[in-house]
Amino acid sequence: MTQLPQSTDRKMGLVIDLDTCVGCHACVISCKGWNTENYGAPLSDQDAYGADPSGTFLNRVHSYEVQPAGGHAQLIHFPKSCLHCEDAPCVTVCPTGASYKRVEDGIVLVNESDCIGCGLCAWSCPYGARELDAAEGVMKKCTLCVDRIYNENLPEVDRVPSCVRTCPAGARHFGDLGDPNSDVSKLVAEREGMDLMHEMGTKPVNKYLPPRPKDQIEEQIDILAPLLAPVAEEPKGFLGWLDKALEKL
Amino acid sequence: MHPAPSVIIFTTLSGLGFGLLFFLGLGVPDVSGWVAFVFFLIAYALSVGGLMASTFHLGHPERAWKAFTQWRSSWLSREGWCAVIALIVMGLYALGVVFAGQRWSALGLLGAAFSLATVFTTSMIYTQLKTIPRWNMALTPAMFLSFSLAGGALLAGQTTVSIILLVVAATIQALYWWRGDTALARSGTDIGTATGLGSRGDVRAFEPPHTGTNYLLREFVHVVGRKHAEKLRIISFVLAFMAPVLFLLLPFSHAFAAVAVLSHIAGVATSRWLFFAQAEHVVGLYYGKR
Numbered sequence: 424m425t426q427l428p429q430s431t432d433r434k435m436g437l438v439i440d441l442d443t444c445v446g447c448h449a450c451v452i453s454c455k456g457w458n459t460e461n462y463g464a465p466l467s468d469q470d471a472y473g474a475d476p477s478g479t480f481l482n483r484v485h486s487y488e489v490q491p492a493g494g495h496a497q498l499i500h501f502p503k504s505c506l507h508c509e510d511a512p513c514v515t516v517c518p519t520g521a522s523y524k525r526v527e528d529g530i531v532l533v534n535e536s537d538c539i540g541c542g543l544c545a546w547s548c549p550y551g552a553r554e555l556d557a558a559e560g561v562m563k564k565c566t567l568c569v570d571r572i573y574n575e576n577l578p579e580v581d582r583v584p585s586c587v588r589t590c591p592a593g594a595r596h597f598g599d600l601g602d603p604n605s606d607v608s609k610l611v612a613e614r615e616g617m618d619l620m621h622e623m624g625t626k627p628v629n630k631y632l633p634p635r636p637k638d639q640i641e642e643q644i645d646i647l648a649p650l651l652a653p654v655a656e657e658p659k660g661f662l663g664w665l666d667k668a669l670e671k672l
Numbered sequence: 673m674h675p676a677p678s679v680i681i682f683t684t685l686s687g688l689g690f691g692l693l694f695f696l697g698l699g700v701p702d703v704s705g706w707v708a709f710v711f712f713l714i715a716y717a718l719s720v721g722g723l724m725a726s727t728f729h730l731g732h733p734e735r736a737w738k739a740f741t742q743w744r745s746s747w748l749s750r751e752g753w754c755a756v757i758a759l760i761v762m763g764l765y766a767l768g769v770v771f772a773g774q775r776w777s778a779l780g781l782l783g784a785a786f787s788l789a790t791v792f793t794t795s796m797i798y799t800q801l802k803t804i805p806r807w808n809m810a811l812t813p814a815m816f817l818s819f820s821l822a823g824g825a826l827l828a829g830q831t832t833v834s835i836i837l838l839v840v841a842a843t844i845q846a847l848y849w850w851r852g853d854t855a856l857a858r859s860g861t862d863i864g865t866a867t868g869l870g871s872r873g874d875v876r877a878f879e880p881p882h883t884g885t886n887y888l889l890r891e892f893v894h895v896v897g898r899k900h901a902e903k904l905r906i907i908s909f910v911l912a913f914m915a916p917v918l919f920l921l922l923p924f925s926h927a928f929a930a931v932a933v934l935s936h937i938a939g940v941a942t943s944r945w946l947f948f949a950q951a952e953h954v955v956g957l958y959y960g961k962r
Contacts, residue, residue, distance in 0.1 A: 426744055477882075512803075550958075
């Protein structure tokens with residue numbers, strides 16, 4: 424059923440720390456590795472070793488440069504995957520009921536055996552979170568590793584999404600954002616976590632922690648500076664001639 | 673947006689087909705027997721042909737029947753229902769007109785209503801998308817409906833009504849282009865809100881996630897041919913509206929009417945190509961495109 428639930432028992436999601444992310448793309452690789460061989464159809468690649476490679480990914484890392492009005496530019500690495508929106512437009516547009524949002528944990532999933540591959544859900548997603556797999560003809564998206572987080576065959580430490588488990592910088596956090604006392608909710612409150620494209624009204628569950636302000640490099644006068652002045656003088660002799668000759672060329 | 677030929681063919685032809693069915697349902701032109709049969713044949717060829725073309729872009733057309741299940745929330749599902757109901761009701765009505773010499777006018781009115789509803793639901797599939805500000809306007813359904821009615825009147829051979837409806841459609845088309853060109857800017861969505869970093873300074877896409885292309889770029893970030901958009905708008909406007917009106921104003925001949933119809937179809941198809949090719953999906957902002 425592609426009508427959205429009125430509310431969900433929990434709001435499982437990710438908190439992504441833009442201050443900490445180093446842009447290593449390890450989450451991208453671990454996501455593809457886990458999800459190509461577990462839930463649903465594999466994440467296919469086309470022309471993987473050829474001149475024009477492309478493939479299906481559920482998580483991609485962009486990099487942005489932010490130039491403040493004053494001060495230095497900042498480079499911000501920006502991982503992006505499904506935000507498991509509370510008001511998910513991808514669910515309501517689906518004509519077959521293949522797209523749905525779970526009542527128990529708020530995860531947005533695709534039932535691939537019902538998906539006709541019309542692509543309308545991807546059209547309705549402002550975040551580019553859904554990709555139609557070119558080999559299978561069905562829509563693929565982040566499942567929040569639904570086959571890991573409740574999997575009692577895995578050690579408890581591994582019962583988090585693959586991207587979270589892999590991140591070497593600790594930039595990704597997983598938890599219940601519907602519970603104000605959860606670690607992730609406290610983190611969002613403390614760091615003023617934000618929504619992407621708030622104006623779209625999708626009410627994303629995933630939050631992004633903005634980068635902390637950079638240290639200001641103040642103009643300093645070093646009292647030793649005069650002593651460190653360059654000692655090179657005008658070259659003389661052969662080097663002087665060579666310098667002039669090269670200048671003239 | 674990627675201007676997929678299947679969707680352009682679908683919206684162009686089925687818009688015309690359902691437009692003609694609308695007029696036939698109203699009893700215009702007042703025909704019966706074999707003449708009526710030919711009119712209905714043309715209407716069904718266009719509407720059903722268009723609907724068939726629309727299934728070509730599906731990843732799994734064999735499961736298309738499942739699209740009838742979600743009419744409570746999905747405009748695509750509602751479109752499926754309206755199309756099937758319109759075709760069945762108009763089919764029964766056509767049986768009466770062609771073979772029984774009977775005009776069951778209540779049935780015709782019902783079929784006409786569902787024919788227009790089909791065009792409206794098609795337009796709402798695009799209009800509902802906040803992600804594409806150029807489509808997310810009341811002018812989108814107005815454009816689809818006015819094109820369908822003008823084309824339907826043209827095919828139904830209604831000279832005066834056609835001229836009026838073509839002028840109305842041309843006006844809506846011009847308004848749609850005018851408002852559409854500023855729709856993305858007016859939506860307030862830019863790379864700053866997309867990344868949430870806009871309050872910190874000027875945001876620039878520094879590096880894309882992959883060196884190659886991907887589904888999102890192919891489907892949503894179509895920029896090829898945009899440079900010819902202005903010329904194509906003029907071509908489309910002349911073919912879809914100005915030339916047909918001119919031919920209709922000339923003394924009536926079947927040859928002129930045929931030229932008017934063909935010109936109109938070519939113009940509408942060009943307009944539909946622009947409808948997709950010029951539509952900016954906000955996901956392009958993440959890639960620094962727009």
